[in-house]
Amino acid sequence: MSAPASTRTIVVLPTYDEAENVGRMLAAVRAAAPSADVLVVDDNSPDGTADLVEAVAAELGQIKLLRRPGKHGLGSAYRDGFAIALDEGYTAIVSMDVDFSHDPAVVPELLRVLDAGADAVIGSRYVPGGATVDWPLHRRLLSRWGNRYTSLVLGLPVRDCTSGFRAYRAEAMAAIDPTSTSAEGYAFLTELVRRLVARGYRVMETPIVFADRRYGRSKMSGRIVAESMLLVTRWGIGDIVARVTRRRR
Ligand SMILES: Nc1nc2c(ncn2[C@@H]2O[C@H](COP(=O)(O)OP(=O)(O)OP(=O)(O)O)[C@@H](O)[C@H]2O)c(=O)[nH]1
Ligand SMILES: [Mg+2]
Numbered sequence: 236m237s238a239p240a241s242t243r244t245i246v247v248l249p250t251y252d253e254a255e256n257v258g259r260m261l262a263a264v265r266a267a268a269p270s271a272d273v274l275v276v277d278d279n280s281p282d283g284t285a286d287l288v289e290a291v292a293a294e295l296g297q298i299k300l301l302r303r304p305g306k307h308g309l310g311s312a313y314r315d316g317f318a319i320a321l322d323e324g325y326t327a328i329v330s331m332d333v334d335f336s337h338d339p340a341v342v343p344e345l346l347r348v349l350d351a352g353a354d355a356v357i358g359s360r361y362v363p364g365g366a367t368v369d370w371p372l373h374r375r376l377l378s379r380w381g382n383r384y385t386s387l388v389l390g391l392p393v394r395d396c397t398s399g400f401r402a403y404r405a406e407a408m409a410a411i412d413p414t415s416t417s418a419e420g421y422a423f424l425t426e427l428v429r430r431l432v433a434r435g436y437r438v439m440e441t442p443i444v445f446a447d448r449r450y451g452r453s454k455m456s457g458r459i460v461a462e463s464m465l466l467v468t469r470w471g472i473g474d475i476v477a478r479v480t481r482r483r484r
Contacts, residue, residue, distance in 0.1 A: 238326070240404045241346040244271040245325040249312035253333045254282040255450035261291045261298060263339040268346070271329070273298045274319060276312040279305050308459075309399070310416065310423030317413045321405060329402045334448035337400040341443055345402035354407035354436035357393065357428070358400030364442030365395070374447075377460065384464070385425055388471035391432055393440060396425040397463070400443060407436045420459030422466045429470065 246264050250257055257275070264273055277285040277300065285302050292298035301315060313330060320328045327349055331337040341358055348356040359365050361382055367375055378397065385396045399421065411430035418426050431438050 239350040241327045241350050241402075243325045244268065244327040244329060244346060244402075245320045245323070246271050246273045246329040246331065246342065247313065247316040247320060248273060248275045248331060248333050249309055249316065250275055250277045250280060250284045250288070250333050251306055251454055252280045252282045252284060253451055254280070254284050254287055256333050256335060256448075257284050257287055258291050260333045260335065260339065261288070261295060264342065265295055265297075267339040268329075268342045271297075271342070272325070274301060274316055275299070275333075276301045276303065276316040278303045278307060278312060308419035309421060309454075310418045310426075313423060314414050314416065317408060321409050324405075326405050327402055328405060328408055331400045334451055336445050336448055338443065338446075341400070341441075342402075344441060345400075348439050348441055349402045349404055352437065353404070353439040355401060355403045355428075355431055356439045356441055357395055357398050358443035359393075359395035359398055359440035360443060360445045361394035362440045362442050365440075365444065366442075367445045369447035370445075374455075381460070381463065385467050388467055389425070389429055389474065391428055393428050393432070393438055395440060396428045397421045398443070398445070399424055400445075407431060407434075410434060410436075418462060418466055420456075420462050422459075422463040425463065425467060 261273060275288045285300060288300045317328060327346060329342055329345060345356050360367050382395055382397060386393060411427060416423055416426045
């Protein structure tokens with residue numbers, strides 16, 4: 236039998252101004268998944284997040300840090316982080332937010348689903364058992380209806396395309412080549428789901444309870460939401476055009 240997907244796991248954590256969360260999160264990830272390495276991708280956070288990561292790394296070990304020169308967005312941070320994970324030969328890649336919206340205690344469950352045969356598993360707010368707590372009504376509505384729109388327009392069998400709490404089998408990640416994506420914000424996450432599904436990979440969802448950040452400031456912006464809706468609409472129209480062109484031929 237081949238080795239389980241989680242044999243060599245890396246947890247990729249994008250950070251921007253997470254000084255209040257990052258130390259606690261690194262300790263929590265270590266406690267939840269002691270054999271996993273961690274890669275923090277920091278965009279020169281003005282609050283000194285990267286220096287804190289270095290101090291914790293010296294203490295805990297198995298923590299790498301990619302310092303980028305400036306804020307280039309979540310999509311771009313993941314592109315760089317995933318490229319390093321693939322280059323270094325990890326077999327499973329986990330992604331999660333550092334603000335404790337994603338509970339690190341769920342990481343072993345994601346890896347279990349991967350080891351049971353999934354190519355990717357999404358921690359989902361919108362499958363039975365999943366939920367969002369503490370978020371103001373407008374954020375809940377935006378996320379819920381944004382995800383309904385996304386699944387419908389793109390015909391994806393996934394309820395939570397914008398959840399960043401995931402685990403991927405490295406072969407599947409390599410096949411969809413994340414470096415060739417273009418979205419800046421969380422539309423990047425939808426882009427990956429779309430590519431995985433198009434290639435016939437097995438994408439599963441496991442319920443999570445998503446909590447609002449307790450410390451630090453939100454980086455969500457109207458521009459990022461607009462990018463996501465625009466790209467989903469553009470991809471959806473592209474799919475329709477491709478289907479019609481195929482039928483005409
Ligand atoms: N490296 C990097 N990380 C980012 C960037 N923007 C957000 N992040 C991190 O990505 C993770 C998820 O961020 P988001 O959920 O999009 O934004 P947020 O600030 O948590 O906003 P909320 O959705 O309100 O919680 C967090 O760990 C952020 O610190 C960025 O431009 N560069
Ligand atoms: Mg957040």
